[in-house]
Amino acid sequence: AQSVTQPDIHITVSEGASLELRCNYSYGATPYLFWYVQSPGQGLQLLLKYFSGDTLVQGIKGFEAEFKRSQSSFNLRKPSVHWSDAAEYFCAVDPGRRALTFGSGTRLQVQP
Amino acid sequence: NAGVTQTPKFQVLKTGQSMTLQCAQDMNHNSMYWYRQDPGMGLRLIYYSASEGTTDKGEVPNGYNVSRLNKREFSLRLESAAPSQTSVYFCASAGGLLNSGNTIYFGEGSWLTVV
Numbered sequence: 001a002q003s004v005t006q007p008d009i010h011i012t013v014s015e016g017a018s019l020e021l022r023c024n025y026s027y028g029a030t031p032y033l034f035w036y037v038q039s040p041g042q043g044l045q046l047l048l049k050y051f052s053g054d055t056l057v058q059g060i061k062g063f064e065a066e067f068k069r070s071q072s073s074f075n076l077r078k079p080s081v082h083w084s085d086a087a088e089y090f091c092a093v094d095p096g097r098r099a100l101t102f103g104s105g106t107r108l109q110v111q112p
Numbered sequence: 113n114a115g116v117t118q119t120p121k122f123q124v125l126k127t128g129q130s131m132t133l134q135c136a137q138d139m140n141h142n143s144m145y146w147y148r149q150d151p152g153m154g155l156r157l158i159y160y161s162a163s164e165g166t167t168d169k170g171e172v173p174n175g176y177n178v179s180r181l182n183k184r185e186f187s188l189r190l191e192s193a194a195p196s197q198t199s200v201y202f203c204a205s206a207g208g209l210l211n212s213g214n215t216i217y218f219g220e221g222s223w224l225t226v227v
Binding site: 004006009036041042043044045046049090092098099100101102103104105 | 116143145147152153154155156157160162168170171202215216217218219220221
């Protein structure tokens, strides 16, 4: 069965530090890959998506993600974190069944 | 720019009561979805509707029913609420098949507590 794993439940970084959130997927073929962010009490907002082509994709708010087929990974990165980036981040895949499968999420805390 | 609108935003139910969560989108999207979010489990798909007139079960459909009333509206019904259905429910919509490049848009969520 298709699955998405986010191994880090909670991450704390200092403001201005770099960030990498991990995401691994299990699927027979290359799925369509997404990262969403959820601020407290809010819905989910799309940060970026990968369908094909260049394996490094740029998103909103200065985020980027790199698709690595050999590692079945789609890690999210940001060079310099801002306090407003504190939120929960979800990796998701569309394995072609018309709906997204989500990981369990990584909560990001930003220290001043 | 309403996007995806869910009602109610908050609801407390007693075990055994029934209720319907309403969802409407104004983006002329074909596909609509209901997810539930529980701590440590991410979002899990309850039901989805790929187009008007069709509905399909997702990962956790038991205890729920859905109706795709028209292209705009997709409701989720709990016939006999149970404490295990305490969750945050998200409605979402997309223009078409996600693997055709369509983005899924989420509502702001409905907080449901069953006591």
